[in-house]
Amino acid sequence: MTEAQQAGFSRCNNATLRRAARRLGRFYDDALAPSGLKGTQFGLLFQIQVGSEPAMGAIAEALIMDLSALGHTLKPLIRDGYVETFADKDDRRIKRMRLTPQGQAKLDEAIKLWGAAQRQFEDMVGTEQAAKLRAALDAVADLDLEMPPAAPSS
Amino acid sequence: MTEAQQAGFSRCNNATLRRAARRLGRFYDDALAPSGLKGTQFGLLFQIQVGSEPAMGAIAEALIMDLSALGHTLKPLIRDGYVETFADKDDRRIKRMRLTPQGQAKLDEAIKLWGAAQRQFEDMVGTEQAAKLRAALDAVADLDLEMPPAAPSS
DNA sequence: TCCAATTAGTGGCATATGCCACTTTTGCCG
DNA sequence: CGGCAAAAGTGGCATATGCCACTAATTGGA
Numbered sequence: 435m436t437e438a439q440q441a442g443f444s445r446c447n448n449a450t451l452r453r454a455a456r457r458l459g460r461f462y463d464d465a466l467a468p469s470g471l472k473g474t475q476f477g478l479l480f481q482i483q484v485g486s487e488p489a490m491g492a493i494a495e496a497l498i499m500d501l502s503a504l505g506h507t508l509k510p511l512i513r514d515g516y517v518e519t520f521a522d523k524d525d526r527r528i529k530r531m532r533l534t535p536q537g538q539a540k541l542d543e544a545i546k547l548w549g550a551a552q553r554q555f556e557d558m559v560g561t562e563q564a565a566k567l568r569a570a571l572d573a574v575a576d577l578d579l580e581m582p583p584a585a586p587s588s
Numbered sequence: 589m590t591e592a593q594q595a596g597f598s599r600c601n602n603a604t605l606r607r608a609a610r611r612l613g614r615f616y617d618d619a620l621a622p623s624g625l626k627g628t629q630f631g632l633l634f635q636i637q638v639g640s641e642p643a644m645g646a647i648a649e650a651l652i653m654d655l656s657a658l659g660h661t662l663k664p665l666i667r668d669g670y671v672e673t674f675a676d677k678d679d680r681r682i683k684r685m686r687l688t689p690q691g692q693a694k695l696d697e698a699i700k701l702w703g704a705a706q707r708q709f710e711d712m713v714g715t716e717q718a719a720k721l722r723a724a725l726d727a728v729a730d731l732d733l734e735m736p737p738a739a740p741s742s
Numbered sequence: 743t744c745c746a747a748t749t750a751g752t753g754g755c756a757t758a759t760g761c762c763a764c765t766t767t768t769g770c771c772g
Numbered sequence: 773c774g775g776c777a778a779a780a781g782t783g784g785c786a787t788a789t790g791c792c793a794c795t796a797a798t799t800g801g802a
Contacts, residue, residue: 445719447709447710450725451608452613454729457652463760491749499790500789506787506788507789510787526798527798528749555601567724571605574721577709579712606788610790617790644781654759655782656761656781660758661757664756664757
């Protein structure tokens with residue numbers, strides 16, 4: 435069964451996805467390096483910008499990210515003065531975010547760098563192929579995956 | 589330009605990939621949870637198994653992972669007694685790895701759990717679709733991406 | 743009106759990944 | 773053969789992510 439296993443694992447959807455993510459992540463990170471932002475940070479700043487002073491939960495959901503992970507990831511951006519937070523007026527449990535002027539400027543700077551990477555990537559794989567790939571990935575992200583609850587025997 | 593930007597970012601190949609990776613990663617992690625392994629660790633153990641006492645560099649390359657990152661990721665597995673390392677006989681710079689008996693047992697246990705996740709995922713997206721997606725991801729992983737060296741002006 | 747259940751975040755802990763600066767071994771070349 | 777460049781890892785530092793246990797603020801009843 436070893437051979438079957440070996441062939442099987444190369445079919446692990448998760449491993450394949452992570453492998454590609456590491457590769458592409460480094461490429462975008464390199465492209466963004468002059469701005470001092472990582473790909474993840476860039477994406478987060480962008481998401482904050484397009485939202486209307488979004489709540490943390492809203493961003494976490496949009497990025498399919500754990501709420502606490504979002505909090506952690508946000509810290510360096512707040513520390514560096516790119517993002518500021520404030521409590522919602524009507525519900526003090528909710529914390530909203532917005533870009534500072536510096537954050538906006540940094541984002542504008544990063545967008546140019548991002549555009550170059552994006553262009554190069556699409557030059558290589560083809561705009562259409564890239565769009566198809568993203569569509570497939572979005573479909574995966576939206577799947578209602580959940581392991582059966584370990585089959586409660588009763 | 590804000591609207592164009594907003595539409596544009598939803599087209600960020602990197603962000604889309606990471607989003608899907610977070611989603612799928614949690615799914616496989618949940619499935620593997622009973623074994624105490626994470627998806628990444630499972631993949632690493634598997635890769636070590638199929639290799640012939642592979643060198644660290646070989647594994648890092650196969651997984652498109654930074655060599656130092658591999659070293660870090662390996663530590664908990666060594667600490668827990670699943671993997672052991674030893675120096676290559678002919679080149680003492682090279683460190684090779686192999687599974688311990690416990691590591692092999694743990695991997696066998698995890699493979700069953702992994703199979704269930706894999707099956708469920710493919711039931712939802714279709715075996716063929718999944719294969720196409722993996723092929724596309726492998727193509728991305730194998731791209732010769734590199735930012736033009738910041739255009740040396742001379 | 744007051745308390746139980748729910749909702750939104752925070753902090754701590756652990757793994758996942760990368761980059762950079764070093765250290766140890768090899769290989770190669772004059 | 774001696775010394776320098778390349779190869780393979782290691783360790784430190786920083787971000788990326790998740791889970792869990794808690795805290796604070798709300799919401800719904802009874």
